[in-house]
Amino acid sequence: MQLALTVPLFVVIYRRRAWAGHLFSAFVIAGDTLLNLYIVDKYKLRAGPLAEENWYLFAYMFQKPWTKFGSLIVGIAAAWLYVELLNYRKLEYDDLRAQFYPKLNWCVKCKTLHHFLFLGGAVVVLTNLLIGHSAIASPYSWSLG
Amino acid sequence: MLSKWGKNEGSNSVSAWLVSFSLSRCWDSLASSRCKLWDNRELDLIEGFKFFCFFLAQLCLTAQFLMCTQTINPWTIEKFFQEVAFTIVISSNLMCEAFVAFSGFFGAYRLFLLYDANGSFSFKEYAKYVGRKYFRLAPAFYVLFFVSWAVFPRLGAGPIWYQASYMFQDCDKYWWSQLLFIGNIYPYFSAPNAGCFFWSWII
Numbered sequence: 001m002q003l004a005l006t007v008p009l010f011v012v013i014y015r016r017r018a019w020a021g022h023l024f025s026a027f028v029i030a031g032d033t034l035l036n037l038y039i040v041d042k043y044k045l046r047a048g049p050l051a052e053e054n055w056y057l058f059a060y061m062f063q064k065p066w067t068k069f070g071s072l073i074v075g076i077a078a079a080w081l082y083v084e085l086l087n088y089r090k091l092e093y094d095d096l097r098a099q100f101y102p103k104l105n106w107c108v109k110c111k112t113l114h115h116f117l118f119l120g121g122a123v124v125v126l127t128n129l130l131i132g133h134s135a136i137a138s139p140y141s142w143s144l145g
Numbered sequence: 146m147l148s149k150w151g152k153n154e155g156s157n158s159v160s161a162w163l164v165s166f167s168l169s170r171c172w173d174s175l176a177s178s179r180c181k182l183w184d185n186r187e188l189d190l191i192e193g194f195k196f197f198c199f200f201l202a203q204l205c206l207t208a209q210f211l212m213c214t215q216t217i218n219p220w221t222i223e224k225f226f227q228e229v230a231f232t233i234v235i236s237s238n239l240m241c242e243a244f245v246a247f248s249g250f251f252g253a254y255r256l257f258l259l260y261d262a263n264g265s266f267s268f269k270e271y272a273k274y275v276g277r278k279y280f281r282l283a284p285a286f287y288v289l290f291f292v293s294w295a296v297f298p299r300l301g302a303g304p305i306w307y308q309a310s311y312m313f314q315d316c317d318k319y320w321w322s323q324l325l326f327i328g329n330i331y332p333y334f335s336a337p338n339a340g341c342f343f344w345s346w347i348i
C-alpha cells in the first residue's frame with residue numbers, strides 16, 4: 001500500500017519524458033542500493049538469518065518501504081516496456097515495427113535472447129532459493145568480506 | 146461462512162459482505178481472470194506468478210511466526226535449518242521482492258493506460274487509484290488483524306500458549322497504526338518476535 005502511493009509519480013515522469021523516467025528510476029535504484037549497503041554495514045547484518053546481529057534485520061531493512069524501491073521500479077519499468085510492446089503489436093507490418101520500434105523489434109525477433117532470458121531467469125531463481133543454505137545452517141559461516 | 150457454490154448469497158449488504166469471505170467465493174475469485182475486456186489474457190500468467198510469489202512469501206512468514214510463538218520447539222528448528230528443503234522456505238522471503246515488483250507492474254500498467262486515455266493524470270484520479278486499492282484490501286486485512294490479535298490467542302491452551310500473542314503484544318498501544326497501514330513505520334523499531342503484526346505492511 002505504501003509503495004503503491006508512489007507509483008503514479010513514476011508513471012507521470014515516464015509519460016512526460018521517457019528518458020527522464022529511466023534516469024529518475026536509475027537514480028532511485030542507485031540510492032536504494034546505497035541505503036541498503038549502509039544499513040547492512042551499520043547493523044553488521046549477516047547472510048544467515050539467525051545470526052545475533054540480524055535482530056535488526058526485520059526492523060530496519062525488511063519492514064521499511066524505502067528498502068524496496070529497487071524491486072518496485074523494476075516492476076514499473078517492466079510495465080512501461082509492456083505498454084510499448086502493446087503499441088508495437090498494434091502495427092500490422094514488420095517494416096513499420098522495425099522502423100518505429102527497432103530495439104523492441106530486435107528483442108522480439110531474437111530467439112537467442114529469449115533462451116538466454118529463460119535460462120538466466122531459472123538460474124537466478126534457483127540460485128537465490130538455494131545459495132543461502134550454508135548461511136542458514138550455520139549463521140556465521142559466511143565472512144563479512 | 147461456507148456458501149455452497151457461491152449461490153446462497155444474501156440479499157442484504159451485510160450477508161453479501163459476509164459471503165465475500167466464503168471459501169467458494171474466494172476460490173472463484175482466485176481462479177477467475179482479473180483482466181478487463183481490453184487487456185491481453187497473457188496478463189493472467191503474470192498474475193499467476195504474483196500469486197505464486199505471495200504464496201512463497203507467506204510460507205516464509207508463516208514459518209517465522211511458528212518459530213517465534215506458541216509452537217516453538219528449538220531442537221526441531223535447529224534440525225530444520227540443516228535441511229536443504231528448509232533453505233527454500235527461509236529464502237522465500239526474497240519472493241517479497243518479486244511480489245513488490247509484480248505489484249508495481251500491475252499498478253503502473255493500469256496507470257499508464259489511464260494516462261494514455263486521458264492525456265494526463267489528475268489528483269482526482271490519484272484519489273480513485275488509492276481509494277480502490279484501500280477498499281480492496283482493507284476489509285479482509287482488518288478482519289485478519291482483529292482475529293489474529295483478539296481471537297486466535299484464545300483458541301488454545303498450554304504451558305507456552307501465552308506466546309501466541311507475542312507478535313501482537315504491542316497492539317494495545319499501536320492498533321491504530323495498523324488500521325492506517327503504517328505499522329512498519331510507527332513504531333519505528335519492532336523486535337522480530339514482538340511488536341504488533343508488523344510484517345503485514347507488504348500488502
